[in-house]
Amino acid sequence: MSFIKIDNLNIRLGNFHLKNCSLTVERGDYLIIIGPTGSGKSILLETIAGFYTPEKGKIFINGIDITNLPPEKRDMSIVYQDYMLFPNMTVFGNIAYGLKKKIKDKEKIKDEVNHIAKVLNIDHLLDRYPNTLSGGEMQRTAIARALVVKPKLLLMDEPFSALDVKTRSKLRSLVKNAIKEYNTTVLQITHDFEDIWSLANKVVVMKNGVMLQKGSLEEIFNKPSPNFVADFVGTNVLDAEIIGKDGDLTVLNVDNLTLYSYELDYNKHCNNGGYNKVKVSIRPENIVIENKNKDIYFKSERNERNERNVFIGKIKKIVNRGYIISLVVNVENIDFNVYITPNNIHSLNLKEGNEIYIIIKPENVRILYNSKNKIKN
Amino acid sequence: MQLISFRKSCIFATFLFTFLLFIAIASLFLVPNPKDILESITTAEMIYSIKLSIITSVISTFVVLVFSIPIGYSLSRFSFKGKNVVKSILDLPMAFPELVLGLALLILFGQTYIGKFLEYIGISVVFTKLGIVVAQVFTALPYGIRIIYSTFEEINPRYELVSRLLGYSELETFKNISLPLARNGLFASTIITFARCMGAFGAVLILAGGSYMNTEILPITLYLNISYGNIGMAITSGIVLIIISFLAILIFEKFEGRNSNSSKI
Ligand SMILES: Nc1ncnc2c1ncn2[C@@H]1O[C@H](COP(=O)(O)OP(=O)(O)O)[C@@H](O)[C@H]1O
Numbered sequence: 104m105s106f107i108k109i110d111n112l113n114i115r116l117g118n119f120h121l122k123n124c125s126l127t128v129e130r131g132d133y134l135i136i137i138g139p140t141g142s143g144k145s146i147l148l149e150t151i152a153g154f155y156t157p158e159k160g161k162i163f164i165n166g167i168d169i170t171n172l173p174p175e176k177r178d179m180s181i182v183y184q185d186y187m188l189f190p191n192m193t194v195f196g197n198i199a200y201g202l203k204k205k206i207k208d209k210e211k212i213k214d215e216v217n218h219i220a221k222v223l224n225i226d227h228l229l230d231r232y233p234n235t236l237s238g239g240e241m242q243r244t245a246i247a248r249a250l251v252v253k254p255k256l257l258l259m260d261e262p263f264s265a266l267d268v269k270t271r272s273k274l275r276s277l278v279k280n281a282i283k284e285y286n287t288t289v290l291q292i293t294h295d296f297e298d299i300w301s302l303a304n305k306v307v308v309m310k311n312g313v314m315l316q317k318g319s320l321e322e323i324f325n326k327p328s329p330n331f332v333a334d335f336v337g338t339n340v341l342d343a344e345i346i347g348k349d350g351d352l353t354v355l356n357v358d359n360l361t362l363y364s365y366e367l368d369y370n371k372h373c374n375n376g377g378y379n380k381v382k383v384s385i386r387p388e389n390i391v392i393e394n395k396n397k398d399i400y401f402k403s404e405r406n407e408r409n410e411r412n413v414f415i416g417k418i419k420k421i422v423n424r425g426y427i428i429s430l431v432v433n434v435e436n437i438d439f440n441v442y443i444t445p446n447n448i449h450s451l452n453l454k455e456g457n458e459i460y461i462i463i464k465p466e467n468v469r470i471l472y473n474s475k476n477k478i479k480n
Numbered sequence: 481m482q483l484i485s486f487r488k489s490c491i492f493a494t495f496l497f498t499f500l501l502f503i504a505i506a507s508l509f510l511v512p513n514p515k516d517i518l519e520s521i522t523t524a525e526m527i528y529s530i531k532l533s534i535i536t537s538v539i540s541t542f543v544v545l546v547f548s549i550p551i552g553y554s555l556s557r558f559s560f561k562g563k564n565v566v567k568s569i570l571d572l573p574m575a576f577p578e579l580v581l582g583l584a585l586l587i588l589f590g591q592t593y594i595g596k597f598l599e600y601i602g603i604s605v606v607f608t609k610l611g612i613v614v615a616q617v618f619t620a621l622p623y624g625i626r627i628i629y630s631t632f633e634e635i636n637p638r639y640e641l642v643s644r645l646l647g648y649s650e651l652e653t654f655k656n657i658s659l660p661l662a663r664n665g666l667f668a669s670t671i672i673t674f675a676r677c678m679g680a681f682g683a684v685l686i687l688a689g690g691s692y693m694n695t696e697i698l699p700i701t702l703y704l705n706i707s708y709g710n711i712g713m714a715i716t717s718g719i720v721l722i723i724i725s726f727l728a729i730l731i732f733e734k735f736e737g738r739n740s741n742s743s744k745i
């Protein structure tokens with residue numbers, strides 16, 4: 104029997120229809136749902152929380168049907184992208200809120216709050232009000248509030264999306280530790296690839312109210328044919344080898360192409376961490392295209408400014424998706440997915456078969472670490 | 481150039497109207513003779529009227545709040561059959577003349593079985609002080625509901641879901657989260673409702689009758705004395721009404737200004 108079982112869930116809200124969603128989650132799983140905006144991820148999560156009533160289908164915890172239980176009887180908690188901290192309570196008050204319902208002993212409540220606050224590194228903020236906190240601090244408070252009650256299931260709807268990259272990666276590792284310590288089962292939504300890579304053990308891909316694919320991390324990544332990354336999220340995920348460091352930049356070898364990445368944790372991960380083989384991800388909208396016929400002058404100018412990651416590629420395919428044009432650009436042996444706006448395609452006068460430059464800023468080359476790829480010393 | 485003169489005309493219109501309004505209000509204070517006012521304000525009639533106005537308005541405001549909080553909340557949070565119809569009906573009194581509202585209430589409490597039943601169990605509304613409260617409540621309720629409805633609309637229901645998942649029932653969540661977050665709106669609604677009740681006239685006149693020192697509230701005092709030609713009394717009740725509304729608005733703006741900073745998140 105599965106810990107959590109979602110069986111053929113159907114929800115209709117206005118024009119939106121979530122169709123036949125089934126899912127099982129085991130105790131201790133970290134399941135991430137990924138998919139484009141509007142695919143019904145939040146609706147699915149909030150239906151599990153009891154916010155919406157499904158038209159059809161059932162939800163079980165430990166074999167018990169909870170489909171019609173009110174939220175307060177479900178033993179879950181939720182974390183939102185925009186925190187939803189109660190503005191009329193301090194950080195302490197927010198974290199203690201759920202405990203107060205369960206425990207009457209004030210000292211015990213204090214202990215529990217202090218403990219989670221330490222784990223999430225907000226113990227110095229307990230007397231502050233939410234409107235005096237930074238985004239990262241607010242989100243740590245919201246996560247503390249949700250974790251401290253030891254829910255059977257922790258739901259998180261894009262918890263890191265509102266934070267800047269640096270805060271995000273810090274918070275990720277804090278959350279990872281906290282969740283391990285509290286031994287919580289998690290269902291998280293994201294559209295950031297790095298969340299999957301660094302947190303998940305199971306992944307569900309959603310689009311247009313349908314679950315397109317689900318499985319373990321390995322299954323999703325290694326399935327050869329439906330390259331879900333390219334099809335649904337568009338992100339370029341490439342196998343790479345870290346070959347060195349150049350100033351602030353990490354130098355990578357991707358299929359004989361040299362890529363530079365602005366990587367904050369070089370020392371932690373690469374030098375001493377012993378990572379060698381990694382994956383890198385590049386968002387398709389972060390790849391810039393320039394015409395090649397401005398040519399020699401252009402190239403030398405770029406060299407002078409010492410710009411990295413400038414390659415010559417050939418357009419293999421142009422697909423017009425209406426609000427966005429998606430290109431496949433071949434460089435050496437690699438196909439890059441690239442998104443540009445319809446305006447751009449006209450001004451650049453791009454056609455299939457054209458040779459062009461592609462430029463990727465080093466800060467947009469993101470390294471995805473995974474312990475499997477660690478070198479064993 | 482075009483833009484500037486457009487801007488100037490708009491500002492001119494603003495000032496022109498504000499000026500006229502200000503002069504109109506000021507003349508109420510400047511034209512009468514201060515001795516007249518002092519005399520009028522200490523008459524038994526005026527004291528009676530002020531007292532009755534305040535007492536009925538406080539009661540009506542309380543009743544309006546008791547109804548508009550659950551009504552505003554359900555209109556904002558729950559979907560149910562006939563919600564749109566309910567919403568339009570509740571808004572109606574804002575659009576139609578107070579006199580018509582008064583007439584409708586007079587017929588309801590005087591001519592129908594509902595009125596007769598109430599009369600039978602000893603509750604009489606027509607031409608009584610209770611009638612004043614009823615008329616004020618019906619006049620002010622749409623305003624109270626409006627403000628409270630939009631207050632709850634602005635509060636993300638996800639706050640409530642967070643609270644409920646943490647173990648609190650719907651009612652507990654309403655008490656712990658929704659009401660405190662709605663504090664400003666509730667306050668605004670109280671002030672506006674009170675001011676509206678103080679000023680209610682047409683519906684009160686028709687349902688409660690304008691009888692001297694019985695169902696006489698400030699707007700009625702103003703009206704009765706105008707018709708007797710007793711301008712001093714009329715102006716004095718006008719001034720008292722204005723001062724009370726002005727105080728209400730002042731308190732309102734003061735608290736609004738203070739709260740809006742701390743509660744914005
Ligand atoms: N309460 C609602 N009523 C009607 N439509 C809704 C409601 N909530 C969301 N939708 C629509 O359902 C679709 C899926 O929404 P959502 O689950 O929020 O997507 P996402 O995958 O980005 O989280 C969107 O098109 C949204 O506009």
Ligand SMILES: [Mg+2]
Pocket residue numbers: 144145260
């Ligand atoms: Mg969403």
